Amino acid sequence: MKNDIPDFQSIMLPMLKLLEDGSSRTLNEVMKILADYFKLSQEHLKIKVPSGQMGLFRNRVGWTRSYLKKAGLIQYPERGVYQITQIGKDFLATNPSKLRMKQLEQFPDYQEWRKTFNEADTSSKQKNYTTSEEQTPEEVLAATVKDLKNELATELLDKLKENSFQYFENFVIQLLQKMGYGEFREEASQHTGKTGDDGIDGIISQDRLGLENVYIQAKRFTNNSVGSPEIRNFIGSLALQGVTKGVFLTTSRFSSSAIQTASDSKQQKIVLIDGKELTELAIEYNLGVQIAETINIKKIDLDYFEE
Incomplete structure (x- = not known):
């Protein structure tokens, strides 16, 4: 009976088509329509994932929804509600016979997502579907964990882009505190982000006396990458303040010229953290995320059986 349930790629085109009229639908509505389309019974719907x-x-269906959004084919006008985009409508107008991971590669939004998370030419999830029989269980598990982590990072980055720039600036200060800067003291961090802040969004004191400070610049970009001019301005702001350490964080990416400008800075030490590294750090230090499930992998205790 489990084999009757379609894989997430087979759900892609039917899901996009059911949203073709432009109306917004909840997850439960989408689930019901798709279940009817694939002729799934209540018994099918009771089958659980291994956990x-x-x-x-x-x-x-959740994975299908996620990848359609990555490609820009659907959007979430509000939490738990899905709607087709103009890109999705244009794609359906070509009367496609199929929509799978390979077809997603043609869409700029999906290409941008792949660049952000350094995905290979074909996503690891696609590889799992084609090579899982050739992989060891450990390899399959590692690939699955990577997929889940990338999905979490994508959702986290989307949330940061949706919120205000003030929220993002506070987020990065909290992250640096969780990483040990400022000794976790409230008074050790200052949020300065406002008009006329000379390009400084926050200050972290590395010691109680404030003798060693780290200045922060946070840019909440949706698509544009951070260029060399922004880095030069940040370096200039640090010089005006007479400090030598700065961290520049963004939800986007840094251009090659921006990276070179930071590297060439001699008087000021500049650390660049892009969207990918930002989400990795947030996940590592449990900021904005929570543990959904813990799986313990056990092995035989050979010492126990020694006589």
Whole structure:
């Protein structure tokens, strides 16, 4: 019966088509229409993922939704609600016979996502579908963990882009504090982001007396990369303040010229953190995320069996 449930790639085109009229639909509405389309019974819908925490079909619909959004084919006008985009409508107008991971590669939004998370020419999830029989269980597990982590990072980055720039500036200060800068003291951090702040969004004191400060610049960009001019301005702001250490964080990426400008700076030490590294650090230090499930992998205790 489990084999009757379609894989997430097979759900892509039917899901996009059911949204073709432009109306907004909730997850439950989408689930019901798709279940009818694939002729799934209530017994099918009761089948769980191995952890038992979610329905298998619901899980696969979730992955479908996620990849359609990465490609810019659908959008979330509000939480838990899905709607087709103009890009999605234009794609359906070509009367496609299929829509799978390979077809997503033609869309700029998907290409941008791949660049952000350094995905290979074909996503690891696509590889799992084609080579899982050739992989060891450990390799499959590692690839799955990578997929889940990338998905979490994508959602986290989307949330940071959706919120205000003030929220983002506070977020990066909290992250640096969690990483140990400022000794976790509230008074050790200052949020300065405002008009006329000379390009400084926050200050972290590395010691109680404030003798060693790290200045912060945070840029919440949606698509544009941070260029060399922004880095030069930041370096100039640090020089005006008479400090030598700065961290520049962004939800986007740094251009090659921006990276070179930071590297060439002699008087000021500049650390650049792009969207990918930012989400990796947030996940590592549990900021804005929570543990959904813990799986313990056990092995035989050979010492126990020694006589």
